[in-house]
Amino acid sequence: MARTFFMQRFEEPALALLRIVAGGMLMQHGAQKLFGLLGGFGGTPGARAPLVSQMGLGGVIEFFVALLVVLGLFTRPAAFLCSGMMAAAYFMAHAPGGFWPVLNKGELAALYCFVFLYFSARGGGKYSLDALMDGRAAVRRTRI
Numbered sequence: 260m261a262r263t264f265f266m267q268r269f270e271e272p273a274l275a276l277l278r279i280v281a282g283g284m285l286m287q288h289g290a291q292k293l294f295g296l297l298g299g300f301g302g303t304p305g306a307r308a309p310l311v312s313q314m315g316l317g318g319v320i321e322f323f324v325a326l327l328v329v330l331g332l333f334t335r336p337a338a339f340l341c342s343g344m345m346a347a348a349y350f351m352a353h354a355p356g357g358f359w360p361v362l363n364k365g366e367l368a369a370l371y372c373f374v375f376l377y378f379s380a381r382g383g384g385k386y387s388l389d390a391l392m393d394g395r396a397a398v399r400r401t402r403i
Contacts (some may be wrong), residue, residue, distance in 0.1 A: 281328035289322025331387020338378035
């Protein structure tokens with residue numbers, strides 16, 4: 260019989276916490292760009308990125324699409340979009356500064372990219388709106 264690690268029983272709550280925290284952290288970047296909050300766009304309080312711009316599109320994804328990840332709603336496609344955006348941000352803004360993420364200041368973008376890529380493969384987990392909707396759909400299917 261295989262032994263289980265004592266933390267294994269917390270796998271689903273830990274997945275939900277990671278999803279909520281990672282999405283919430285990305286939402287803060289979107290709040291800066293879209294609403295001028297949390298120090299504002301470019302570190303200027305109250306400053307916002309123009310909505311019809313690359314930064315504006317990034318802000319929309321960072322805030323509204325990351326909110327879907329936080330809620331666990333359409334988690335796979337939302338996380339895939341966030342992952343792709345962070346990959347593009349890394350290669351456009353950080354990679355020209357050198358190969359090593361710690362030197363080009365791109366470690367956060369790279370980490371976000373892979374965390375959201377994981378969620379696109381794994382899904383929202385047991386504690387997500389996706390799971391709630393799937394459960395209701397399963398109940399409807401069994402009643403027919």
